[in-house]
Amino acid sequence: MEIIRSVHRMQEAAARFRAAGERIAFVPTMGCLHEGHLSLMRWARRHADRLVVSIFVNPTQFGPKEDYRRYPRPFREDRRLCQGAGVDVLFHPSVRAMYRADHSVWVVEEALSQGLCGAHRPGHFRGVTTVVTKLLHAVQPDLAVFGQKDAQQAAIMRRMVLDLNMPVRIVVRPIVREPDGLAMSSRNRYLAPEERVQAVCLRRALETAERMVKGQGIRQTRRLRAAMRRVISRYPLARLEYIELVDAESLKPVKTVKSPVLAALAVRIGATRLIDNTVLKSGA
Numbered sequence: 001m002e003i004i005r006s007v008h009r010m011q012e013a014a015a016r017f018r019a020a021g022e023r024i025a026f027v028p029t030m031g032c033l034h035e036g037h038l039s040l041m042r043w044a045r046r047h048a049d050r051l052v053v054s055i056f057v058n059p060t061q062f063g064p065k066e067d068y069r070r071y072p073r074p075f076r077e078d079r080r081l082c083q084g085a086g087v088d089v090l091f092h093p094s095v096r097a098m099y100r101a102d103h104s105v106w107v108v109e110e111a112l113s114q115g116l117c118g119a120h121r122p123g124h125f126r127g128v129t130t131v132v133t134k135l136l137h138a139v140q141p142d143l144a145v146f147g148q149k150d151a152q153q154a155a156i157m158r159r160m161v162l163d164l165n166m167p168v169r170i171v172v173r174p175i176v177r178e179p180d181g182l183a184m185s186s187r188n189r190y191l192a193p194e195e196r197v198q199a200v201c202l203r204r205a206l207e208t209a210e211r212m213v214k215g216q217g218i219r220q221t222r223r224l225r226a227a228m229r230r231v232i233s234r235y236p237l238a239r240l241e242y243i244e245l246v247d248a249e250s251l252k253p254v255k256t257v258k259s260p261v262l263a264a265l266a267v268r269i270g271a272t273r274l275i276d277n278t279v280l281k282s283g284a
Contacts, residue, residue, distance in 0.1 A: 001083045001088065001089070001090055002089050002090070003089075003090045004089055004090070004091050004092070005091075005093055005094065005097065006093070006097060007093060007097055007098070007134075007138045010052075010089070010091050010093075010138040010139060011137075011138055011140065013089055014052075014138075014141075015140075017049070018140065022048075022049035023047075023049045023050070023142045024048060024050045024051075024052060024139065024140065024141040024143075025044035025045070025047060025050070025051050025141060025142065025143050025145060026044070026051075026053075026135070026136070026139045026141035026144045026145070026168075027040045027041050027051070027052075027053045027054075027144075027145050028053075028135050028144065028146075029053060029055055029056075030055065030056065030058065030071065030186065031055040031056075031072075031074070031075065031186075032071070032072040032073065032074060033055075033077075033078045033081045033186075034176075034184045034186065035176050035184055036147055036175070036176040036183075036184040037147075038081060038085055039173060039176050040145045040146070040173055041053060041086070041087060042085060043145060043171070044143070044145045044171075045085065045086045047143065047171075048142065048143065050089070051086060051087050052087070052088065052089045052090075052091055052139050053085075053087045053089075053090055054090075054091040054092070054093075054139070055075070055078055055091070055092045056091075056093055056098065056131070057071050057073060058098075058127055058128070059095055059099075059127075060123075060127030060131060061124050061126075061127030061128050061131065062124075062127070063122065063123065063124065066121075067187075067190075071186075072186060072189060075092070091135075091138065091139060093138075098131070105130075106126050106129075106130050107126070107130045107160070107164075108126050108129065109156050109159060109160060111159075112155050112156045112250075112251050113126075113129075113152070113156055115244060115246065115251060116152045116242065116244055116246070116264055116266075117266060117275065118152065119242070120241055120266065125152075128153055129156060129160055132144075132157060132160070133160070133166075136161075136166060136168055141168055142167075142168065142169065143168060143169040143171055144168055144169070144170055144171070145171045145173060146170065146171070146172050147172070147173055147174075147175065147176075148174050148175045148277070149183050149184075149185065149275065149276065149277070150275070151262055151264060151277045152264070154170070154172040155251055157170045158170045175276075175277075177203070180200050180203075181207070182199050182200055182202070182203060183203070183274075183275075183276045185274060185275075187272055187273070187274065188272075188274075190270075190271070190272040191269060191270070192270065194237065195237055195269045195272065198236070198237045198238055198269055199274060201231060201232050201234070201235040201238045201267060201269075202232075202267050202274055202275075202276040203276060204231050205229075205231040205243070205265060206228070206265070206276060206277070206278045208231050209227065209228055209245075209263050209278070210278060210280065212224055212227060213257055213280045213281070213282070219256045219257045219258070219282060220255065220256055221245040221253075221254055221255055221256060221257065221261070224263065224280075225243050225244075225245060228263070228265065229243060232265075232267060237269055237270060238267050238268070239267065239268040239269075240265070240267055241267060241268060241273070242265060243263075243264075244262075244263075244264050245257075245261050245262070245263050245264075245280070246261065246262050246264070247259060247261065247262070248260040248262045248279055257280050257281070257282050258282055259282075260279050260280070260281050261279070261280045261281075262277055262279055263277060263278050263279075264276070264277040
């Protein structure tokens with residue numbers, strides 16, 4: 001496995017792969033890898049000749065009171081996991097390599113990024129769209145693989161490559177969960193033991209909505225949202241940030257479950273912010 005830290009060298013490697021007629025798959029990450037990331041890598045490995053993974057903790061997607069400085073960076077362990085997953089190139093640039101001191105150009109999505117996490121983390125998705133654009137220019141992949149846990153991000157990525165005519169296919173793979181249902185996340189390691197027990201509230205709330213739609217035929221999103229709120233309220237360490245039920249493609253709020261609806265929520269367990277989601281279908 002080759003480790004590349006320079007954007008220019010990454011572009012040179014991508015050019016070599018393309019000249020050889022090789023198909024490039026790309027998995028962008030911020031490191032602190034877990035089984036969710038590895039599932040993306042394994043899928044990508046099967047669908048391309050070359051697999052590139054980036055590890056870059058992007059400062060521009062963190063707010064002033066968020067956890068950029070304390071975000072975990074276990075690079076040695078991440079490198080070992082990448083090697084075991086068959087990664088060809090680990091792209092690990094510095095902040096200086098990715099952003100000039102006088103950086104002034106941003107990529108901004110103005111519709112899908114307004115609600116859900118975008119409403120609670122001003123500037124977050126501007127940082128995400130900008131850094132992913134820069135990473136795609138560096139890696140030049142045929143396909144880029146994202147996880148469904150960050151459903152809003154995945155929808156924005158699809159829109160971005162469509163609107164900007166980027167020659168890359170966006171692939172979104174399912175959420176990987178712990179045995180008790182908690183969605184795997186790098187931030188799970190922040191949780192104290194009692195907080196970890198209560199973090200299952202996100203999945204329990206989503207399961208409640210799934211049962212109401214599938215088993216009881218309830219379609220009104222106000223009823224689903226109220227039931228999910230009741231579930232969260234039973235966990236004393238949980239502070240609800242939002243519960244939203246939106247069209248799975250447009251991310252606009254809906255009143256009933258007809259076409260696929262994304263049920264998404266963000267909850268703070270102690271100081272740790274967790275997100276999760278599921279797609280509800282009417283079965284009609």
